[in-house]
Amino acid sequence: MKVLMFGWEFPPIISGGLGTASYGITRGLHNAGVELAFVMPTKKRLKIDVPFDIIAADEVHLIKRYEQVIREMKNINTSVFKKKFTIAPYFTKEEYTEYLQQFEIEKKHHKIDLEQEGLLYFTGNYGKQLMSEVHRYGIIGEILGYGEDCDVIHAHDWLTYIAGVAAKEASGKPLVIHVHATEVDRSGENLNQEVFGIEKYGMTHADRIIAVSHYTKNIIIHKYGIDASKVDVVHNAVDKSQKLKRLGIEKNVKEKIVLFLGRVTMQKGPDYFVEAAYKVFQKNKNVRFVMAGSGDMLTRMILRVASLRMLDRFHFTGFLKGVDVERMYAMSDIYVMPSVSEPFGISPFEALLYDVPAIISKQSGVAEVLNHAIKIDFWDIDRLAEMMLMLLENEKIAKEIASKSKADMEFIHWDYAGEKIKSVYKTVLNFN
Amino acid sequence: MISVLFYFQVHQPFRLKKDYSFFDIGKNHFYEDEEANRSILNKVADKCYIPTNKLLLDLIKRYPGQFKVAFSISGVVIEQFEKYNPYVLELFQELAATGQVEFINETYYHSLSFLFSKKEFKEQVKMHKEKIQTLFGQTPTTFRNTELIYHNDLALELEKMGYKTVISEGANQIMGWRSPNYLYQPVGVHKLNLLLKNFKLSDDIAFRFSNKGWEDYPLTAEKFASWIHSTSGNGELINLFMDYETFGEHQWADTGIFDFMKALPEAILKNPEYQFITPSQASQFYTPLSQIDVPYYISWADLERDLTAWLGNPLQDSAIEKIYEIEKEVKASKDVEIIHTWRKLLTSDHFYYMCTKWFSDGDVHKYFNPYDSPYDAYVVYANVLNDLIETIKQKSLVAMDT
Numbered sequence: 147m148k149v150l151m152f153g154w155e156f157p158p159i160i161s162g163g164l165g166t167a168s169y170g171i172t173r174g175l176h177n178a179g180v181e182l183a184f185v186m187p188t189k190k191r192l193k194i195d196v197p198f199d200i201i202a203a204d205e206v207h208l209i210k211r212y213e214q215v216i217r218e219m220k221n222i223n224t225s226v227f228k229k230k231f232t233i234a235p236y237f238t239k240e241e242y243t244e245y246l247q248q249f250e251i252e253k254k255h256h257k258i259d260l261e262q263e264g265l266l267y268f269t270g271n272y273g274k275q276l277m278s279e280v281h282r283y284g285i286i287g288e289i290l291g292y293g294e295d296c297d298v299i300h301a302h303d304w305l306t307y308i309a310g311v312a313a314k315e316a317s318g319k320p321l322v323i324h325v326h327a328t329e330v331d332r333s334g335e336n337l338n339q340e341v342f343g344i345e346k347y348g349m350t351h352a353d354r355i356i357a358v359s360h361y362t363k364n365i366i367i368h369k370y371g372i373d374a375s376k377v378d379v380v381h382n383a384v385d386k387s388q389k390l391k392r393l394g395i396e397k398n399v400k401e402k403i404v405l406f407l408g409r410v411t412m413q414k415g416p417d418y419f420v421e422a423a424y425k426v427f428q429k430n431k432n433v434r435f436v437m438a439g440s441g442d443m444l445t446r447m448i449l450r451v452a453s454l455r456m457l458d459r460f461h462f463t464g465f466l467k468g469v470d471v472e473r474m475y476a477m478s479d480i481y482v483m484p485s486v487s488e489p490f491g492i493s494p495f496e497a498l499l500y501d502v503p504a505i506i507s508k509q510s511g512v513a514e515v516l517n518h519a520i521k522i523d524f525w526d527i528d529r530l531a532e533m534m535l536m537l538l539e540n541e542k543i544a545k546e547i548a549s550k551s552k553a554d555m556e557f558i559h560w561d562y563a564g565e566k567i568k569s570v571y572k573t574v575l576n577f578n
Numbered sequence: 579m580i581s582v583l584f585y586f587q588v589h590q591p592f593r594l595k596k597d598y599s600f601f602d603i604g605k606n607h608f609y610e611d612e613e614a615n616r617s618i619l620n621k622v623a624d625k626c627y628i629p630t631n632k633l634l635l636d637l638i639k640r641y642p643g644q645f646k647v648a649f650s651i652s653g654v655v656i657e658q659f660e661k662y663n664p665y666v667l668e669l670f671q672e673l674a675a676t677g678q679v680e681f682i683n684e685t686y687y688h689s690l691s692f693l694f695s696k697k698e699f700k701e702q703v704k705m706h707k708e709k710i711q712t713l714f715g716q717t718p719t720t721f722r723n724t725e726l727i728y729h730n731d732l733a734l735e736l737e738k739m740g741y742k743t744v745i746s747e748g749a750n751q752i753m754g755w756r757s758p759n760y761l762y763q764p765v766g767v768h769k770l771n772l773l774l775k776n777f778k779l780s781d782d783i784a785f786r787f788s789n790k791g792w793e794d795y796p797l798t799a800e801k802f803a804s805w806i807h808s809t810s811g812n813g814e815l816i817n818l819f820m821d822y823e824t825f826g827e828h829q830w831a832d833t834g835i836f837d838f839m840k841a842l843p844e845a846i847l848k849n850p851e852y853q854f855i856t857p858s859q860a861s862q863f864y865t866p867l868s869q870i871d872v873p874y875y876i877s878w879a880d881l882e883r884d885l886t887a888w889l890g891n892p893l894q895d896s897a898i899e900k901i902y903e904i905e906k907e908v909k910a911s912k913d914v915e916i917i918h919t920w921r922k923l924l925t926s927d928h929f930y931y932m933c934t935k936w937f938s939d940g941d942v943h944k945y946f947n948p949y950d951s952p953y954d955a956y957v958v959y960a961n962v963l964n965d966l967i968e969t970i971k972q973k974s975l976v977a978m979d980t
Contacts, residue, residue, distance in 0.1 A: 398601060398602075398603050398604035398605050399603060399604050399968070436600060444953070445951070445953045448893070448953045448956060448957065449891075449892050449893065449953075450892075452891075452892035452893045452895070452896035452897070452956060453892040453896070455896050455899070455900075457896045457897065457900050457960045457963065457964075458900060458960075458963070458964055458967060461600045461603075461960070461961065461964070462600070462957045462960075463599060463600045463601070464599075464957070470601070473601065
């Protein structure tokens with residue numbers, strides 16, 4: 147399986163979170179056995195050492211590429227191409243004229259030789275020329291769509307949607323767009339209509355959409371009018387302050403929250419969580435416990451909490467899904483996974499996405515990977531209570547544990563995301 | 579003369595939103611499922627309150643001075659009538675105007691306050707008394723505690739409060755060999771009289787009426803009257819206490835319950851030894867046969883006739899302890915809305931929904947429970963209570979700042 151991926155940044159050329167995410171995603175996909183060609187506007191002629199192709203748009207020689215495409219076209223049935231070469235659809239006439247004039251000027255001043263004449267210019271920044279660069283990137287998308295061999299096209303955020311759609315139309319290959327942020331997130335109600343239009347254009351033409359959260363998925367559905375069944379969620383690793391704000395979350399209680407999230411069954415050790423919570427509750431009333439999930443032990447847990455008279459400090463949410471899971475993690479201060487036995491256990495990772503430090507049982511597979519998480523024996527409720535109190539009372543330590551654990555898990559998380567994205571590819575390939 | 583005494587209980591709680599979640603705490607201060615409360619009230623009004631009130635009005639007109647009944651109508655259901663269906667209330671007022679209907683005093687919020695706060699109990703009783711005076715122009719002298727919950731201590735308190743009559747259940751554990759068909763006096767009091775439910779005859783109408791597996795099915799007015807008449811020489815007073823919703827709601831119209839009730843007065847009055855009476859008249863008319871000692875709590879609920887429908891499991895106890903624990907703060911807020919909201923949470927039904935006695939065997943009691951399980955009932959109640967506690971805290975902080 148080969149993917150032609152359009153991004154805007156890639157380390158070391160990064161200015162926002164998109165570059166880091168692109169790096170993580172390509173790494174995860176590579177580890178999942180997916181072949182890649184990663185396209186970016188410019189790599190400033192730097193050499194980027196990754197085990198897959200990097201295509202810099204400002205190094206794509208249009209004339210040579212077109213000649214090659216035309217040669218190939220003569221050899222195959224031209225009817226597979228539904229249309230002739232066009233300038234990317236959002237490149238307005240004025241912009242195109244401006245581009246040509248600038249090209250002429252540059253040619254004069256810099257005495258661009260023939261070799262250089264087939265190249266388009268990109269800064270890869272987010273400056274004044276951004277919109278023209280986005281449209282110019284579309285031309286690159288189209289030409290690569292004709293020339294590059296791939297099974298799936300993948301485009302990250304609005305900057306690359308025009309290129310992605312152009313590549314899809316040129317190649318006839320399915321397009322996956324990846325929504326890290328939307329104009330609705332960036333600008334609220336005062337939308338830049340042009341950006342919003344490009345986003346909608348990308349979402350409409352995509353075969354599938356990957357959203358980085360259920361929250362983003364909801365925006366895609368409700369603000370852009372896209373069918374929910376077309377959108378998958380694959381979480382990125384991002385930091386909490388950004389996340390909380392983006393999720394539109396305001397914590398509803400002042401107290402710190404200690405979270406258990408998972409099936410309420412024997413294997414997950416919910417009873418140890420309740421007993422440890424009671425020990426904490428006796429010492430520190432400035433904390434609330436939440437048990438999120440459902441299962442055959444839930445009624446027993448509710449009875450126990452009522453017996454311990456923790457009604458005003460211990461809460462049950464029932465089974466959570468989608469955006470409520472994200473909210474729950476984002477609101478929490480400590481995550482506890484007291485599993486009796488857990489082959490791996492992905493939930494502490496999910497908690498870490500929101501910078502929530504985890505206390506995990508030694509009897510879980512994830513304990514082997516998270517070197518910096520606090521580990522306890524699931525049955526040792528005294529120790530569990532002690533650790534909860536310690537993290538509740540020492541914010542610095544809690545923060546440090548979260549950030550170190552996050553570093554522990556980052557690569558693993560991207561592998562996990564890579565697998566999920568790969569399965570999205572499989573879906574579009576089956577559909578087409 | 580032997581008297582037949584009908585007392586009907588009218589009550590509907592303010593049910594809570596079943597999806598009030600942890601995320602609502604601190605944000606959403608509106609707890610009630612207005613939609614469900616409105617539709618249930620209107621449904622029961624159509625099936626029961628309106629047709630039965632009309633039937634009773636007809637019977638009262640047909641037997642002037644002879645056919646009498648008594649009602650206890652909780653304050654929370656009165657509020658729902660006012661809000662959703664004032665016509666029902668007008669019919670009750672018409673019934674009051676006939677002079678053949680007595681209105682009984684209870685706790686305004688249909689609460690278990692006597693068990694948890696005497697102060698709150700007295701306040702609610704007073705509120706309810708004033709409501710009856712305003713709506714029905716009567717000053718009640720008869721009291722019935724929520725769900726006929728009763729104890730010697732209640733009698734002592736009521737005597738101090740000036741009541742003449744109190745109503746309870748003729749539970750086996752207090753009656754022993756004695757018959758409920760007499761007027762009694764609670765131990766330790768001198769003026770207050772006690773009326774006890776004849777649960778056999780009451781439940782023949784309330785529970786067994788439409789049961790085709792019952793040996794006495796179908797129950798006709800003549801048959802029932804003959805049972806009443808057979809008490810002659812073995813009692814003075816037959817106390818038929820039941821939920822008003824028996825008529826048309828628990829027993830649907832097609833069971834023939836309305837025809838039964840329509841024919842019953844004539845069938846009973848056929849025997850000139852019999853009459854209908856109201857609770858306060860019974861207190862004047864008869865002399866107590868003996869004293870009744872009730873040193874522990876009884877009620878009219880379930881086979882146990884005790885408090886276990888509302889109290890005793892950790893869900894119920896934890897919830898009710900916490901809600902009464904904040905009484906002081908609630909009242910100190912002096913916020914009418916908050917106090918009213920808190921009081922509506924005292925309504926006994928909330929704790930009834932948390933009862934685990936019937937959960938396993940899928941009993942008929944589930945019929946009255948809007949929740950899928952008692953645990954759901956607890957979780958929603960706890961969430962709501964947490965929000966109320968936070969709201970009060972916020973308010974007192976603001977008050978301290980200003």
